[in-house]
Amino acid sequence: MANEEKKRPVRVAERIREELEGLLLRGAVHDPGVAGATVSGVSVSPDLSVADVRVRIYNREVDEPQRKRVVRAFERAKGLLRRELASRLSMRHTPELRFHWDSGVDHALRIETLLEEIRRDDPDALPPRTAAPAKKKKAAT
Numbered sequence: 001m002a003n004e005e006k007k008r009p010v011r012v013a014e015r016i017r018e019e020l021e022g023l024l025l026r027g028a029v030h031d032p033g034v035a036g037a038t039v040s041g042v043s044v045s046p047d048l049s050v051a052d053v054r055v056r057i058y059n060r061e062v063d064e065p066q067r068k069r070v071v072r073a074f075e076r077a078k079g080l081l082r083r084e085l086a087s088r089l090s091m092r093h094t095p096e097l098r099f100h101w102d103s104g105v106d107h108a109l110r111i112e113t114l115l116e117e118i119r120r121d122d123p124d125a126l127p128p129r130t131a132a133p134a135k136k137k138k139a140a141t
Contacts, residue, residue, distance in 0.1 A: 009044040016051050016095070017042040019088050020081060028084060033073025036060070040102040044095055051095035054102035061109065067101045074099040 020039045023029065041054040055074055057066070074081075078097050086094040118125050 006046075009046055009048060012048055012089075012091070012095070013042040013044040013051065015089060016044070016053070016085060019085055020053065023081060023084055029073075029077045029080065031073045031077055033069050034077065037070055037074070040105075048091070048095055049093070051097050053097055053099050054104075055099055056102040056105060061106070071099050071101055 017039050020042070024034065024037065024039065036057050037055050038058045039053060040056050042051050044051045053074070055070060056062070057070060062070070078099070082094050082097055085097075115126065
């Protein structure tokens with residue numbers, strides 16, 4: 001039973017992410033501040049009372065004022081999104097939604113830029129860039 005309690009927040013978080021992403025794709029939020037935004041991840045508290053929602057603009061670098069505008073737009077739509085989730089999730093209580101900018105991709109891009117600068121300045125400083133190894137497929141049995 002304890003193992004099930006640990007998995008439930010993960011399952012609820014993924015379901016919330018899917019539903020929020022679907023609402024965005026269907027245009028349920030009319031605020032222009034969310035245009036081009038995506039829900040990159042959700043984490044839910046162990047008691048399922050709070051969902052931290054990570055958002056970003058898909059496939060584009062964004063400056064700090066734009067990031068704040070996007071998060072504020074999601075905050076303005078919080079009530080609508082929570083009502084829509086309540087009707088879709090079949091939970092007794094719908095988690096409170098807290099929106100945050102997902103800076104993970106920004107950090108990765110910055111690191112990649114720095115590595116490219118190092119390679120350009122001193123080609124021998126780092127090993128050559130290689131493609132990630134392909135994942136092996138499991139053999140059908």
